[in-house]
Amino acid sequence: MINKTAIYVLWMREMKRWWRAKSRIVGSLAMPLFFLAFLGLGFRRMTIPGLSDDVGYIRFLVPGIIGMNILFSSTFGGLSVLWDREFGFLKEIMVAPVSRVSIVLGRIAGGATTALIQAILILGISCIMGFKITNISSIFLAIVFMILIAVTFLGLGLVFASKMRDIQGFSIVMNFVIFPLFFLSGALYPLENLPVWLRYISKLDPLTYGVDGLRAALIGVSSFSIFYNFIFMVMFSLVMIFLGAYFFEKSESV
Amino acid sequence: MSNYAIQVDNLTKKFNGFTAVDQISFKVKTGELFGLLGPNGAGKTTTINMLSTLLKATSGYGEVSGYDISRNKDNIRRSIGVVFQEPALDTKLTGKENLVFHAMMYGIKKQERIKRIKEVLELVELTEKEKVLVEKYSGGMKRRLEIARGLIHEPKVLFLDEPTLGLDVQTRRHIWDYIKRLNKEGNVTIILTTHYMEEADFLCDRIAIIDRGKFVAMDAPGRLKDILGGDVVSLEIEGNPDALIEQIGSLDWIKNITRHDETLSLTMDRGERRIPELIHVAQKNEVEVTCVHLRKPSLEDVFLHFTGRTMREEEASQTERNREILRSRFGRRR
Numbered sequence: 001m002i003n004k005t006a007i008y009v010l011w012m013r014e015m016k017r018w019w020r021a022k023s024r025i026v027g028s029l030a031m032p033l034f035f036l037a038f039l040g041l042g043f044r045r046m047t048i049p050g051l052s053d054d055v056g057y058i059r060f061l062v063p064g065i066i067g068m069n070i071l072f073s074s075t076f077g078g079l080s081v082l083w084d085r086e087f088g089f090l091k092e093i094m095v096a097p098v099s100r101v102s103i104v105l106g107r108i109a110g111g112a113t114t115a116l117i118q119a120i121l122i123l124g125i126s127c128i129m130g131f132k133i134t135n136i137s138s139i140f141l142a143i144v145f146m147i148l149i150a151v152t153f154l155g156l157g158l159v160f161a162s163k164m165r166d167i168q169g170f171s172i173v174m175n176f177v178i179f180p181l182f183f184l185s186g187a188l189y190p191l192e193n194l195p196v197w198l199r200y201i202s203k204l205d206p207l208t209y210g211v212d213g214l215r216a217a218l219i220g221v222s223s224f225s226i227f228y229n230f231i232f233m234v235m236f237s238l239v240m241i242f243l244g245a246y247f248f249e250k251s252e253s254v
Numbered sequence: 255m256s257n258y259a260i261q262v263d264n265l266t267k268k269f270n271g272f273t274a275v276d277q278i279s280f281k282v283k284t285g286e287l288f289g290l291l292g293p294n295g296a297g298k299t300t301t302i303n304m305l306s307t308l309l310k311a312t313s314g315y316g317e318v319s320g321y322d323i324s325r326n327k328d329n330i331r332r333s334i335g336v337v338f339q340e341p342a343l344d345t346k347l348t349g350k351e352n353l354v355f356h357a358m359m360y361g362i363k364k365q366e367r368i369k370r371i372k373e374v375l376e377l378v379e380l381t382e383k384e385k386v387l388v389e390k391y392s393g394g395m396k397r398r399l400e401i402a403r404g405l406i407h408e409p410k411v412l413f414l415d416e417p418t419l420g421l422d423v424q425t426r427r428h429i430w431d432y433i434k435r436l437n438k439e440g441n442v443t444i445i446l447t448t449h450y451m452e453e454a455d456f457l458c459d460r461i462a463i464i465d466r467g468k469f470v471a472m473d474a475p476g477r478l479k480d481i482l483g484g485d486v487v488s489l490e491i492e493g494n495p496d497a498l499i500e501q502i503g504s505l506d507w508i509k510n511i512t513r514h515d516e517t518l519s520l521t522m523d524r525g526e527r528r529i530p531e532l533i534h535v536a537q538k539n540e541v542e543v544t545c546v547h548l549r550k551p552s553l554e555d556v557f558l559h560f561t562g563r564t565m566r567e568e569e570a571s572q573t574e575r576n577r578e579i580l581r582s583r584f585g586r587r588r
Contacts, residue, residue, distance in 0.1 A: 016347060
C-alpha cells in the first residue's frame with residue numbers, strides 16, 4: 001500500500017525543483033523578512049495589551065512570521081498539483097502503478113521539507129538580527145511544530161487542488177482562506193485583544209495552535225500550554241493528511 | 255492468458271450527459287499495431303484515458319492485458335506504457351532525471367534501471383542531451399524522450415496518443431521507425447491515435463475510424479482504402495498506347511484503367527511505389543510519358559465516405575462540442 005521508493009522519488013523531485021529555482025527561494029524569504037523588519041520596527045515602541053514588557057513586539061512577532069511563512073509555502077505546495085495538471089506531469093504520476101496514498105505522502109514529504117528549510121532560514125536570519133531563543137534545545141521543539149504546521153496546510157492545499165479544475169481559483173483560496181487563517185491565528189497580535197466571538201473562531205484555526213506552540217518553544221510565552229498545542233496540531237495534521245489523500249484519490253487526473 | 259491484449263465491449267463515457275465515447279467495442283490481438291483514426295474531439299483520447307485507468311468509464315467493459323479496467327487498476331498500470339498527447343514531462347528536470355523518476359515509480363531496481371535508461375536513451379538518440387533540462391529540448395526531442403520513458407518498464411501494451419502531432423516531417427519519419435521496430439522486434443502491442451491518414455496507413459495493422467464517439471469502420475488500412483478504390487496515377491503519354499494498356503491491364507496490382515485522350519488513369523495501391531515500374535513498362539512499349547500525377551485517397555475521402563461529412567466541417571462542430579465538454583465539467587465541479 002505504501003511505496004517507499006515512490007515517496008522518496010517524489011520527495012527528491014520536489015527537492016531538485018526547489019533547489020533549481022534559487023530566485024524563488026530568495027523571493028520566498030523576502031516577504032517574511034520585510035514583515036518582520038517593518039512591522040517589528042513600526043510597532044516597536046507601542047505597548048500592546050496582553051503582551052508583557054519583557055517580551056517586546058519583535059520577539060513576539062518572530063514565531064508568528066515563521067508560522068505565516070509555513071502556512072503560505074505549504075498551502076501553495078499542496079496547490080502545486082494544479083501546476084502539474086497544467087503542465088501535464090500529473091498524468092505521468094497518476095498512470096504509475098503506485099498507490100494514491102504514496103503519491104500524497106511523497107508530495108507532503110517534499111513540501112514539508114522545503115517549508116521547514118525556509119522556516120529555519122528565517123529563524124536563523126532573525127537570530128542574526130538579534131532574536132534570542134530561550135534555550136537551544138527548544139529549537140528541536142520548534143522544528144516539531146514547524147513540521148506539524150507544514151503537514152496540516154499541505155493537506156489543506158491538496159484538498160483545494162483536488163476540488164479545483166485549474167489555477168484560476170488560486171486567488172480565491174488566497175484571499176478567502178489563507179489570509180483569514182493567517183490573521184485569525186494570532187501571528188501578529190495576542191488573540192486576547194479580539195472580541196470574544198472572533199476568539200472562538202480563531203480557536204478553529206489550526207495555525208493558532210501552531211503559532212502558539214512555536215512561541216512556547218522559542219520565547220517561552222504562550223496562551224495555551226505547549227502540550228495542549230502539540231496535541232491539537234497532531235490531530236489537525238492527521239485529519240488534513242487524511243482529507244488531502246481522500247479528495248486527491250477521488251479527483252480525476254485528466 | 256488470452257490472445258487479446260485489449261478487449262472492449264460497449265465502452266461508454268459521458269461527461270454530464272454529453273457522450274464522448276459511445277458504446278465502442280473492439281479487440282486488439284497481442285502484438286498488433288492498432289490505430290484509432292478520427293478528427294479532433296472524436297473520442298480517441300477519452301478512449302485511451304479510460305483504457306489507461308485515468309478516467310472511469312460510465313458503462314461497458316474493458317480489459318487490458320487480461321485485467322478489468324474498473325477493478326485491477328494497479329495491474330494494468332504495471333503492464334502498460336502511455337505517451338500522452340500533451341507533453342507530460344517535468345521541464346525543470348533533465349531528460350535523464352525524468353527517466354529515473356519514471357523507473358523508480360515503476361519499482362525498477364538500481365542496476366537494471368541504469369542499464370535500461372542507457373538503452374532507451376540510445377534508442378531515441380538522446381544520450382548526449384541526458385543532462386540538459388527538458389525545458390531546453392525541442393518539441394521532437396521531448397516526444398522522443400516520452401517514447402523512451404514509455405519503454406523503460408518494458409510494457410506489454412503501449413498507448414501512443416497522437417505520437418507525432420506538431421512534429422516536422424523528418425522527426426515524424428524517425429518516430430514512425432521506432433514505433434514499427436518496437437512493435438515488430440520488441441513484440442509490444444501498440445494502440446495509437448492519430449488524425450493523419452498516412453500515419454495510420456504506414457504504421458497500423460488495423461485501423462478503427464472513430465467519429466463523434468462511435469466507430470464507423472474498422473479494418474486493415476489497405477482494405478479500407480480498397481473501398482475508396484486506392485491511389486489514382488495519371489500518365490500523360492505520347493505514342494500509341496494500345497500495347498501498353500494491354501500490358502498494364504495484365505498486372506495484378508492494377509485495379510482499374512481509364513483513358514481520356516492522351517491521359518491514362520490507373521487505380522492501384524501505393525501508387526508512389528509503382529510509378530517507376532509504370533514508366534519502365536511504358537518505355538518498353540515505346541510510349542513516352544510526359545507527365546505523371548499521383549492522387550492518394552486522403553483522410554478527407556475516407557472520412558467523407560463513412561460519415562457523409564468532411565473533416566473540416568466535423569472539426570468545426572467539434573470545437574463547439576469541446577466547449578460543451580468544458581462547460582459540463584466546470585458545471586460538475588463548481
